[in-house]
Amino acid sequence: MRDQAFTDDFRAQFDLLLRLRRDVRRFRKDAIDEAVLTRCLDAFQLAPSVGLSEPWRVIRVESEVARDAALKNFQTANEQALQGYSGEKAHLYSQLKLSGMQDAPVQLAVFCDDATDKGQGLGAGTMPEMRRYSVVSAITLFWLTLRTEGLGLGWVSILDPEQMAHDLNVPENWRLIGYFCVGWPEVQSDTPELQQAGWEYREDKLPIEVR
Amino acid sequence: MRDQAFTDDFRAQFDLLLRLRRDVRRFRKDAIDEAVLTRCLDAFQLAPSVGLSEPWRVIRVESEVARDAALKNFQTANEQALQGYSGEKAHLYSQLKLSGMQDAPVQLAVFCDDATDKGQGLGAGTMPEMRRYSVVSAITLFWLTLRTEGLGLGWVSILDPEQMAHDLNVPENWRLIGYFCVGWPEVQSDTPELQQAGWEYREDKLPIEVR
Numbered sequence: 001m002r003d004q005a006f007t008d009d010f011r012a013q014f015d016l017l018l019r020l021r022r023d024v025r026r027f028r029k030d031a032i033d034e035a036v037l038t039r040c041l042d043a044f045q046l047a048p049s050v051g052l053s054e055p056w057r058v059i060r061v062e063s064e065v066a067r068d069a070a071l072k073n074f075q076t077a078n079e080q081a082l083q084g085y086s087g088e089k090a091h092l093y094s095q096l097k098l099s100g101m102q103d104a105p106v107q108l109a110v111f112c113d114d115a116t117d118k119g120q121g122l123g124a125g126t127m128p129e130m131r132r133y134s135v136v137s138a139i140t141l142f143w144l145t146l147r148t149e150g151l152g153l154g155w156v157s158i159l160d161p162e163q164m165a166h167d168l169n170v171p172e173n174w175r176l177i178g179y180f181c182v183g184w185p186e187v188q189s190d191t192p193e194l195q196q197a198g199w200e201y202r203e204d205k206l207p208i209e210v211r
Numbered sequence: 212m213r214d215q216a217f218t219d220d221f222r223a224q225f226d227l228l229l230r231l232r233r234d235v236r237r238f239r240k241d242a243i244d245e246a247v248l249t250r251c252l253d254a255f256q257l258a259p260s261v262g263l264s265e266p267w268r269v270i271r272v273e274s275e276v277a278r279d280a281a282l283k284n285f286q287t288a289n290e291q292a293l294q295g296y297s298g299e300k301a302h303l304y305s306q307l308k309l310s311g312m313q314d315a316p317v318q319l320a321v322f323c324d325d326a327t328d329k330g331q332g333l334g335a336g337t338m339p340e341m342r343r344y345s346v347v348s349a350i351t352l353f354w355l356t357l358r359t360e361g362l363g364l365g366w367v368s369i370l371d372p373e374q375m376a377h378d379l380n381v382p383e384n385w386r387l388i389g390y391f392c393v394g395w396p397e398v399q400s401d402t403p404e405l406q407q408a409g410w411e412y413r414e415d416k417l418p419i420e421v422r
Contacts, residue, residue: 004227004231004399005361006224006228006358006359006360006361010221010224010359011359011360013217013221014225014228014355014356014359016215017217017225018254018257018352018356019257020215021257021259023259041417041419042416042417043229044417045413045414045415045416045417046229046230046232048232048234048351048354048366050368051405051410051411052403052405052406052410052411052412052413053411054413054414056417057420058417058418058419058420059419059420059421059422060419060420060421060422061422062421062422063422066422077336077337080336080337081332081333081336081337084332084336085331089331093333096333098334109422118411119405119410119411120296120300120410120411121292121295122292122304122307122309122405122410122411123309123368123369124368125288125291125292125295125369126288126291126292126368126369126370126371126372127368127370127372127387129343130368130389132340132344133343133344133347133388133389136344136347136348136351137347137348137350137351139348140259140347140348140351140352141229141351143259144225144355145225145229147217148217148221148222148225149217149222150216150217155259157261157334157335157337157338157341158334158336158337159337159338160337161337161338168422169422176338177344178338178341178344188215192263194262194263194330194333195263199262199263199330199331199333200262200263200264200329200330200331200333201263202256202263202265203256203265204256205253205256206252206253206255206256206267206269207269208252208269208270208271209268209269209270209271210270210271210273211270211271211272211273211274211277211320211379211380
């Protein structure tokens with residue numbers, strides 16, 4: 001195929017896309033057009049995967065019972081996490097909004113099939129965690145694609161992954177990578193919400209060591 | 212800040228970027244301009260990270276001794292991996308080019324600091340692997356940014372991660388996420404090299420289950 005060079009203008013817009021990607025926890029309740037959602041989910045199939053194993057497994061969590069179980073899972077884990085902080089940090093933690101599970105119109109549980117035969121194990125012999133990393137890459141592409149459409153994603157990891165696998169009744173070798181809230185963000189920002197809240201700060205520069 | 216909407220034209224170019232991202236194993240030996248490389252590495256700091264922990268640790272592997280150790284590590288792991296296949300699959304495996312370590316002008320070993328205090332553990336209580344996933348997200352952004360500049364990345368995972376950590380003399384709690392070859396690709400393609408070689412095939416569509 002012909003060489004495709006990207007323009008300076010595209011690079012500038014792409015940089016803006018990375019800057020405006022947020023981990024969103026505050027969603028409007030408006031529905032998402034199914035065609036737009038499908039277009040974004042198509043990004044999974046363009047992701048790198050070790051040995052072309054494509055180990056991602058996506059479950060759309062729709063029913064009231066499944067959503068209630070996921071929310072309860074988060075709430076329990078979040079209460080336990082709060083116990084790990086004290087003083088001012090505990091107070092700050094208790095005020096953070098750490099999931100949009102009560103508002104996001106679309107919610108996905110994404111797993112890695114650790115036992116897939118696809119790819120015949122290539123590249124995953126010494127580092128079997130590569131399959132899970134492939135799923136994370138796919139989620140990252142999905143996340144950026146959502147943002148190009150004005151949509152936001154929130155990654156919820158304050159969860160008991162075994163409980164989630166049990167509640168969703170998934171095969172034994174599937175490991176939860178994350179639970180994802182998808183919807184229209186209430187606000188747009190180039191600053192992480194945890195930084196705005198004073199929890200932690202972003203470094204400006206990446207330190208690089210040389211060997 | 213003002214709402215930023217991305218255009219249909221941008222979305223089409225972004226889709227092309229995802230389609231032309233490859234795991235590159237065949238590089239030209241031309242050097243990379245340091246300013247361009249730095250611009251691409253800046254993408255790390257725009258990545259999502261659990262609790263804003265920014266656990267990525269990047270080592271540029273430059274010296275002959277460090278590169279020789281990394282190459283030997285790969286060659287040993289690759290020979291062992293070959294032993295796991297037989298017949299036609301073994302023959303095919305032996306013909307695959309699985310790293311560009313002998314050509315790529317820039318090589319990076321990327322680790323996760325599993326013990327970082329940054330972020331105070333937020334979001335990583337029940338799923339401490341979230342720190343490693345944050346590093347994978349950062350690498351994915353770096354990968355795409357390289358591609359916007361015409362550069363390619365190859366992810367090498369056929370490695371003994373403990374040996375790599377030892378050879379590069381990194382702190383005890385750093386875990387290897389991957390070894391990355393960066394350079395100018397010999398060719399551009401929208402088809403994974405493993406598919407071109409007949410090892411494995413990409414699925415067209417993402418199956419989604421509903422609960």
